[in-house]
Amino acid sequence: MANENARTDVVVIGLGAVGGVAILPLVNAGLNVIGLEAGGWMTTRDFAPDEVRNNMRDWPQAVPKAKNEIPTVRANINFEAVQGGGHPMMNGVGGTSLHYWAQSWRLNPWDFKTVSETTRRYGAHRLPVDSTIEDWPISYEDLEPYYDTVEYALGVSGNAGNINGALQPNGNRFEGARARAYPMPGLRSSVFTDLMSDAARQLGWHPFQGPAAINSEVYGDRPGCLYHGFCDRGGCHVAAKSSTAVTTIPEALKSGRLKVITHARVLRIVNDADGRATGVEYLAGNQVMFQPADAVLLASHTYENSRLLLLSRSRQFPNGLANNSSQVGEHYLSHHQGSPVTALFPRDLHNWYGLPAQGVAIDEWADDNFDHSDLDFIGGGNLWVHTNRRPIAAAKMSTFDQVPNWGAKWKAFISENADRTNSSYVQKTTLPYRGNRLDLDPLVKDKLGFPVIRITGEYRENEQRIAAFTQDRMEEWYRAAGAIQIIRSGLGGAMGASTHAYGGTRMGDNPQTNVTNRFGFAHEVKNLGVLGASVMGTSGARNPTLTAQALAWRTAEHLAQNWDTITR
Amino acid sequence: MNNKNKTGSELTQTHETSLSRRDLLKGVGLSGAALLTGASNPAIAQSINTQSTNDQVSHDQLSDVQTSPVRIRVTEAFETLTAAESYALDAFASRILPSDDGTPGAHEARAVHYIDRGLTSAMAASREMYATGLAALDAHAMEVGGTPFYRLPTSTQDAIIDAMTRNAIPSFPMLNTGFFNTVRNHTIDGTFSDPYYGGNRDFVGWDMIGYPGVRAVANSEEIRQGRALAPSRQSAYDMPSYTKDPADPSVSSATGGPAHGQ
Numbered sequence: 001m002a003n004e005n006a007r008t009d010v011v012v013i014g015l016g017a018v019g020g021v022a023i024l025p026l027v028n029a030g031l032n033v034i035g036l037e038a039g040g041w042m043t044t045r046d047f048a049p050d051e052v053r054n055n056m057r058d059w060p061q062a063v064p065k066a067k068n069e070i071p072t073v074r075a076n077i078n079f080e081a082v083q084g085g086g087h088p089m090m091n092g093v094g095g096t097s098l099h100y101w102a103q104s105w106r107l108n109p110w111d112f113k114t115v116s117e118t119t120r121r122y123g124a125h126r127l128p129v130d131s132t133i134e135d136w137p138i139s140y141e142d143l144e145p146y147y148d149t150v151e152y153a154l155g156v157s158g159n160a161g162n163i164n165g166a167l168q169p170n171g172n173r174f175e176g177a178r179a180r181a182y183p184m185p186g187l188r189s190s191v192f193t194d195l196m197s198d199a200a201r202q203l204g205w206h207p208f209q210g211p212a213a214i215n216s217e218v219y220g221d222r223p224g225c226l227y228h229g230f231c232d233r234g235g236c237h238v239a240a241k242s243s244t245a246v247t248t249i250p251e252a253l254k255s256g257r258l259k260v261i262t263h264a265r266v267l268r269i270v271n272d273a274d275g276r277a278t279g280v281e282y283l284a285g286n287q288v289m290f291q292p293a294d295a296v297l298l299a300s301h302t303y304e305n306s307r308l309l310l311l312s313r314s315r316q317f318p319n320g321l322a323n324n325s326s327q328v329g330e331h332y333l334s335h336h337q338g339s340p341v342t343a344l345f346p347r348d349l350h351n352w353y354g355l356p357a358q359g360v361a362i363d364e365w366a367d368d369n370f371d372h373s374d375l376d377f378i379g380g381g382n383l384w385v386h387t388n389r390r391p392i393a394a395a396k397m398s399t400f401d402q403v404p405n406w407g408a409k410w411k412a413f414i415s416e417n418a419d420r421t422n423s424s425y426v427q428k429t430t431l432p433y434r435g436n437r438l439d440l441d442p443l444v445k446d447k448l449g450f451p452v453i454r455i456t457g458e459y460r461e462n463e464q465r466i467a468a469f470t471q472d473r474m475e476e477w478y479r480a481a482g483a484i485q486i487i488r489s490g491l492g493g494a495m496g497a498s499t500h501a502y503g504g505t506r507m508g509d510n511p512q513t514n515v516t517n518r519f520g521f522a523h524e525v526k527n528l529g530v531l532g533a534s535v536m537g538t539s540g541a542r543n544p545t546l547t548a549q550a551l552a553w554r555t556a557e558h559l560a561q562n563w564d565t566i567t568r
Numbered sequence: 569m570n571n572k573n574k575t576g577s578e579l580t581q582t583h584e585t586s587l588s589r590r591d592l593l594k595g596v597g598l599s600g601a602a603l604l605t606g607a608s609n610p611a612i613a614q615s616i617n618t619q620s621t622n623d624q625v626s627h628d629q630l631s632d633v634q635t636s637p638v639r640i641r642v643t644e645a646f647e648t649l650t651a652a653e654s655y656a657l658d659a660f661a662s663r664i665l666p667s668d669d670g671t672p673g674a675h676e677a678r679a680v681h682y683i684d685r686g687l688t689s690a691m692a693a694s695r696e697m698y699a700t701g702l703a704a705l706d707a708h709a710m711e712v713g714g715t716p717f718y719r720l721p722t723s724t725q726d727a728i729i730d731a732m733t734r735n736a737i738p739s740f741p742m743l744n745t746g747f748f749n750t751v752r753n754h755t756i757d758g759t760f761s762d763p764y765y766g767g768n769r770d771f772v773g774w775d776m777i778g779y780p781g782v783r784a785v786a787n788s789e790e791i792r793q794g795r796a797l798a799p800s801r802q803s804a805y806d807m808p809s810y811t812k813d814p815a816d817p818s819v820s821s822a823t824g825g826p827a828h829g830q
Contacts, residue, residue: 044809045809045810046810047810048804048805048807048810049782049783049784049804049810050762050764050804050805050810051761051762052757052761052762052765056757057690188788190788190791191791191792191794226784226785226786227785227786227787227791228782228783228784228785228786229782229786230782237784237809237810238784348778348794348795350791350792350794352779352780352786352791352794353783353786353790353791354786354791391760391761391773391774391777391779392756392757392760392761394760394777394779395756395759395760395773395777396753396756404730404733405752406663406664406665406729406733406748406752407663407664407666407726407729408666408668408669411665411666411669411673411776412669414776414777415776415777415778418777418778418779419777419778419779419794419795
C-alpha cells in the first residue's frame with residue numbers, strides 16, 4: 001500500500017514551464033497546492049558557459065527521469081519505431097524553461113481559426129483531406145488577456161506591433177491586437193541582425209526583434225541579459241532568462257500555500273468509481289506515495305501527458321484515464337522546424353556572443369499573412385535569423401564543398417570562415433493528420449518497466465510545400481544581405497521527438513474528437529485539468545511556450561473560479 | 569621507441585617509453601614551469617615543447633622556460649588509452665588538424681587527452697571502437713609501410729585517411745567513414761572545447777578560429793571588435809561563479825535553495 005500524504009486542494013504534476021505558471025493563480029485564490037517535480041532545484045552556479053556540457057553531453061537535460069523515457073519514433077505503421085539518442089525535455093524545478101531559447105510568441109489569430117478562415121477565404125477544399133484539424137474552441141481574443149498576464153508575470157521582452165489596433169513601427173504588423181506594450185523593450189540588435197534587417201527592408205519586408213522571455217533590462221529583482229553566448233540549452237548564469245524557476249514559482253512560494261516536492265516520479269493518476277480523479281501516486285526514492293487532492297493538474301510535457309493518462313488504467317478507464325473516447329495520443333504533431341537554409345558570407349558576422357532569442361523575424365510568409373489563392377498549400381513559415389555561435393559547433397560548419405572536411409585546407413577554411421556562416425530555421429504551420437499519433441510502445445520500456453511513448457508521425461505534402469516555399473524566401477533574404485553560398489536541406493520526413501510537440505490531449509468542444517474541453521479540463525474526468533502544448537490543436541509558425549503558459553494560467557484561474565462545480 | 573629517431577612533431581609526445589635520466593630531470597623542471605599561467609603564445613609554447621625533449625637544451629634555456637609566462641606541456645598519464653593507441657590517435661588527429669603550417673593543431677591542443685578522458689566517462693560507448701579502429705590502423709600501416717601508423721610519412725598517413733573517407737580499405741572493415749567521422753568529431757571537440765576537459769591547451773583551438781573566449785558578459789562594443797577582441801583566456805571554471813560541485817546550501821540564490829518548500 002502506498003503511504004498517504006495529507007490531502008491538498010490541488011496537486012500539480014510537473015513544475016516546468018506550464019505547471020510553474022498555473023500554481024500562481026491557484027495560490028493567489030487561496031488554494032493549497034502541492035507541486036510534484038521529477039527533478040530537483042538548480043541554481044545559477046549550475047549554469048556555466050560550457051559547450052561540451054550543455055550542447056554535447058546534454059547536461060542538465062539528461063538529469064534524472066526523462067533520459068530513461070526517450071520516445072521511440074517511426075514515420076508510419078510500416079516501420080518499427082526506434083529510440084532516439086536523447087529526450088528533448090528535462091526535469092527540474094522550472095523544467096525545460098530553465099534552458100530553453102525563451103522565444104515567447106503569441107500565436108496569430110488565424111492559428112485559432114484555421115478551418116473557418118481557410119474555408120471563408122479559399123474554400124473548404126483547400127484543407128488537406130487527411131488532416132484532423134479543427135478550429136480551436138477559443139479565439140485569439142479570448143486568450144489575449146492571459147497572454148498579457150503571463151508576459152508581465154514572467155517578464156517578456158519585445159516590441160509591440162499592434163496595440164489595440166494601432167500598428168507600431170518596430171513590431172510585428174501581423175500580430176493580433178494586444179492590450180498594451182510588452183513589459184520590456186526587445187533584446188538589443190547585433191551587427192548581424194542589423195545586416196539582415198537592412199536586407200529585409202530592401203526587399204520591402206518588415207523585420208522586427210522577436211519576443212523573448214529574457215530580460216532586456218532589469219525586471220523586478222532580476223538583471224538584464226549579458227549576451228555571453230551560452231543560452232542555447234544552457235540555464236542563465238544571472239537568472240535573466242524568465243524561467244518559472246526564477247519567476248512564478250518563487251512568487252507562489254511566498255504565499256506559503258505552495259509545497260514543492262522534488263524528485264517525485266509520478267506513476268499514475270488515481271480515480272474513484274464515479275470517474276473523478278482522487279490524487280496521484282508517485283515514487284519517492286523506493287517508496288510509493290499517494291497524494292490525495294480535490295483537483296489534479298497534469299502539467300508534464302506533451303509526451304508524458306499522454307503517457308501518464310495511458311498508464312493510469314482503472315475499471316472506469318480500461319484504456320487509460322480520460323480515454324474512453326480513444327482520443328488520448330491523437331492529433332499529435334511535431335512542429336516542422338527543419339529544412340534549414342545555411343549561408344556563407346564573405347565577412348565576419350560577429351556572432352560569437354549573443355543568444356538564439358536575439359534575432360530578427362519576418363512574418364510576411366507566415367500563417368495566412370499572404371495570399372494563398374494561387375498556391376498549393378495553406379499556412380506558412382516565420383523566417384528567423386539569430387545570433388548564436390559556439391566554438392565546437394563553429395568548427396563543424398559546412399565546408400560548402402570548397403574543401404575536404406579534414407587536413408590543412410580544411411584548417412585554413414575554418415580559420416577564415418568560422419564566424420562567416422549562419423543557419424536559419426523556419427517554423428512552419430504544421431497540421432494534425434490521421435495516422436500521426438502517440439501511443440505506448442509495445443516493446444521499449446523505461447527502467448521501471450513502463451512502456452515509453454511511441455511517436456508515429458510524418459510531415460505531409462502541406463508541410464513540405466511550405467518548406468520549399470519558405471526556403472526560397474530565406475535564400476532571397478540571405479542573398480540580399482550579401483551571402484555568397486547557400487545550402488538547403490531536405491523538406492522533411494518523419495516527425496522526431498521535439499520540444500515543440502503538440503496534441504495528444506487536444507482541447508475542443510466535441511468530446512468525440514478531443515480529450516479536454518475549452519478550459520483544459522478532461523471531458524471524461526471533470527476535476528482533471530491538462531496543461532501544456534498537448535492541448536493545442538495547431539502549431540502556428542512560432543514557438544509554443546507562451547501560448548501553453550497563457551492557457552495554463554487560464555485553466556488554473558477557471559479552476560479557482562469554479563471550484564465547487566469542478567471538485568464536488 | 570627512442571625519441572632521437574622521431575620527426576619534429578613526434579618529439580612533442582609527452583609519454584615516451586624510454587626516457588634518458590636527463591629527460592627525467594628535465595621533466596621535473598618543466599612540471600614546475602607548467603604551473604605558470606598567463607598570456608599565451610602558441611608558437612612559443614610549441615618551441616618550448618620541442619626543447620623539452622631536445623638533448624641540446626641548456627640550463628639557461630630551461631631557466632628562460634621557467635620564468636616565461638607561458639603554459640607548457642605537462643607530462644600526464646592517459647586514463648584509458650594504451651601507449652600504442654595514444655601514438656596512433658595523436659598521429660591521426662594531427663592529420664585532421666595538422667600543424668604543418670606552423671600554427672598549432674590538434675596535437676598542440678592535446679585533443680588526444682580530451683578523447684582519453686572522455687572515453688572513461690561520457691564517451692565510454694566509443695571505447696571499443698577506438699580499440700579496434702586504432703589496432704586496425706596500425707595493422708594496416710604495418711602492411712603498407714612496415715611501421716605503426718604514427719611513424720609513417722605524413723603523406724602516407726594522409727593517403728590512408730583519404731582512403732578511409734571513401735571506404736576504400738576493404739581489407740580492414742573498421743577503417744571506414746564511421747570510424748573517421750568519430751575520430752574527426754572527437755578531435756574537433758577536443759581542440760575547441762573548454763580547456764577544463766583536457767584539450768584546447770593554451771586556447772590554441774579558440775585562437776585558430778578567432779573565438780575570443782568565454783566571458784560572463786559581452787557588451788556591444790566588445791562584440792563589434794569581432795576577432796580583434798582581446799581573448800579572455802579563461803576556462804568557464806576559472807570563473808568563481810560556476811561549479812560542478814553542489815552549491816553551498818547556506819548561500820541563497822535566485823533559484824532558491826535545495827530545501828525550498830520541502
